[in-house]
């Protein structure tokens with residue numbers, strides 16, 4: 001048999017896709033021995049990727065995030081599938097290794113930022129403490145870094161904000177402080193679970209813009225969870241729709257919005273159509289429609 005003749009055409013130049021930082025493979029969550037509440041979620045987030053999880057209350061969005069973060073509330077546990085960070089199965093890590101890896105890879109922000117801050121300490125002292133513990137910075141370096149982080153989340157007069165108490169800040173400002181705190185350890189994935197739900201519409205849009213900016217500036221991957229399809233559509237190139245613990249649809253956001261296949265997704269889209277969902281699609285999400 002003769003050897004195949006070598007092709008004269010130059011090999012196509014393709015950049016291989018970046019491997020995912022965070023991947024969930026058929027993740028199931030439940031009470032061991034009981035019925036599952038999340039029935040198999042698979043997703044992957046490469047650096048700079050944006051993925052949204054949308055679904056009504058109780059559909060399993062938060063449990064999916066908690067499974068990714070390794071912080072399921074007992075007695076709930078991973079009953080199947082696996083969570084991988086940089087390709088490594090987190091189930092094989094000791095709790096200590098998992099905590100260290102999570103701290104340097106995953107950051108998270110949730111609804112109701114005020115409840116995550118101590119009302120009797122200034123914002124700066126809380127952020128500085130995180131930097132001292134997680135990054136091992138000295139007092140002065142931590143203070144400087146805290147100011148930088150507050151500026152990075154677009155807070156005006158960051159040095160002044162540092163010396164303020166939580167009750168002196170608005171909801172939007174507090175959420176920016178929480179995002180700065182989540183960024184303190186230098187994560188590569190930020191999980192935002194209903195992080196803008198309690199904010200009014202204008203502030204919500206500003207926080208979503210901030211997340212998009214951070215992604216662009218730092219290559220942070222975003223996992224944005226919301227019951228509101230418009231929130232996810234504004235930031236995420238890909239979307240996963242959940243209902244009753246099942247993933248009913250998953251794909252590029254523009255495709256899911258314009259050609260929903262599952263009746264439940266169609267319902268979500270119709271609920272928003274009167275507001276013109278298209279206006280929420282950023283360049284990033286529209287590009288996926290091509």
Ligand SMILES: Nc1ncnc2c1ncn2[C@@H]1O[C@H](COP(=O)(O)OP(=O)(O)OP(=O)(O)O)[C@@H](O)[C@H]1O
Nearest residue numbers: 037055056057058059060061062063064073076227
């Ligand atoms: N600690 C828990 N113990 C038992 N069941 C739970 C627990 N947390 C959540 N569940 C149940 O798991 C299901 C999924 O809840 P989950 O919080 O993930 O939903 P969600 O989509 O995030 O909703 P929401 O937007 O209201 O938070 C629900 O039926 C909920 O009642």
